[in-house]
Amino acid sequence: MFNDASSDFDVLVASDAIGMGLNLNISRIIFSTMKKFDGIEMRDLMVPEIKQIAGRAGRYGSKFPVGKVTCIDAEDLPLLHSSLESPSPTLELAGLFPTFDLMYMYSLVHPTNSLHQILEHFLDNAKLSENYFIADCEEMLKVAAVIDELPLGLHDKYLFCISPVDMDDEISSQGLTQFAQNYANKGIVRLREIFTPGTLQVPQTQTALKELESIHKVLDLYVWLSFRLEDSFPDHELASSQKAICSLLIEEFLERLGWQKPKARRLPSRARMNSLLSKDIRQHL
Template sequence: MRKLSDLRFPGEWFPEARQMQRKIILHVGPTNSGKTYRALKRLEEAESGIYCGPLRLLAHEVFEKMNAKGITCNLLTGEEKRVMDEACLMTSSTVEMANLGRRMEVAVIDEIQMIGDPLRGWAWTQALLGLKAKEIHLCGEPAAVPLIKSICESLNEEVVVNEYERLTPVTINEASLNRNWTKIRKGDCVVAFSRSQIFEIKTKIEKETGLKCAVAYGALPPETRAMQARSFNDPESDVNVLVASDAVGMGLNLNIKRIIFSTVKKFDGHANRYMSIPQLKQIAGRAGRFGTTYANGQVTTMYPQDLNYVKMAMKAPIHYLKLAGLQPTVDMLEFFAVQMPQESFPNLLQKFEEMASVESSYFLCNFGDQKKIAEAINHVDLNLRDRYIISTAPVSTRNEQLLDTVARFAEMHSHSDTCTLDTVVTLPKQPPREPKSLQELELAHKTIMLYMWLA
């Protein structure tokens, strides 16, 4: 069991990639520095390749841009597969769906600093170690440089680092808005961290200033977030202000003049804590966008006591990543399970977590959500591979209704029942008018996304 849970040499999991002499190019810089733009330009020139993004929204954006330029490109995300041409050698995908089996000329892995994420970091590690591309372009924050160099050195692969400066300046205002909502102006983005806060602020701004607001937050479908962003960006639109969560930090192209933090604390599932410095910097960096009316960005806060934390965070030195995430393959878990044939799958994951050994550059990604889903479907008669797949479904395990839905899907699958979408989702006939009906609509969307992912 110790041998089967030995994850110390993950580079050896991908022997075909190890036989290649890959060229690794690292593009690093702050938000709005053109690093991803440069990498994508190289991808456009290639005969074959892949874009690996952190969000479905970004994979869609690259897919649409490629095809609009006459470069045939397919789309592959956990929820969607769009094939423009079966013979096509170009794909835009979410990083978890990266095709490791195909040889290609160029691969672009976006937001490489996510390799250190406690939940999803394994997908960036897997792409970095396993992609069979002659050139791999990594885009992200400078914080990832030493870790990437260390990993590539262990693979005998050289790394070329291209550093980029921000294309437009961003400055921190000397004063906060001091709780005065009438100081909100066109082009402002007010940042909050809960749905209720976002809608309270939206109502307050529209009432006190007469300016119309768009909203963007994590539980909104990516397509809806993109529509809200477009209405905010459009100079002909009557929408002048954006109220958003940390969803603005990644995946949306926004013409923001000023970022205003309504708070600098965020609930992390256990308590309200100061948001991390890298996250604050990434959000603040969305102020000012090259080539727009608001090229010179500004950052401030609504409350005076929060401004000092923003100033400190913006001046703070880089927090370099120390470790990259790992996750065992389903084959490893199957071999491990053979040693404990009577053990339940949740206990199997727990035991693997306890016994796993990793090398100094890596850590085992958190099995927390997987164990919760595994518990929810523990009563269902499934083989281990199906159990593993369902346990890795993209589900917020804090939502009991979604967990019940996962269990229902698992039961239908175990009985080989045909499952149609209208048996599990009923959409309201009217748009939502209060928070409760909005939450019901968001839950319906999450259920649809889960259905598409399992399908």
């Protein structure tokens, strides 16, 4: 809808995911912050990330062939300017992941081998130049060891192997096993067969919190599978809603412990914003 010139949507509020190659007709990018939480710590955006996000503004052959970029906070401008002027760092190494096509070719050569055996053979014998390395496949091997016993085709087994499952989490791994078994035996997996909606509660202990987090992983796995095997995992909406409830209950527990959600930053005054934007941009606001 944002790309539709006839729509009334002129402003898109997005996370840094906008830098992942979205083809949008964007005239300008305004960074609300130059920091992000990467799952471990709050850090400054890196040069490639800044360039990717800023690069959404302006696109050859689009309505806006030349883009403009700025920040809400003046103190962020030096990092923006230096990043755009800096050369992108050279990648010294690139990771390679065993694709399905590779696994399929291996299976033609070794038709009696299981997926686990094919993966092991590939990892042991793959020869790469010094510029590449094989990505960590431990989780794939753990899943393959479980689902190889099921009457599934190679493609389905591979799909389960690359799914977002934590095999070190007992509830999460049990969820994947149950999903795979039901899929192999019935061809359809109903969420209610392993999960009862309406039973989620705010955890009262750390143990209960951990269990709720595990349930969230199972629901997330179902949602992921429902995007790829839509007919066989038909309860996408139910899983998504229960997953959202899980998140809210986890947040409520953490808030009771004193954890506070980050407060939204107040936007600067219109006068200050105007001072940060070029005259060329202001005339279009």
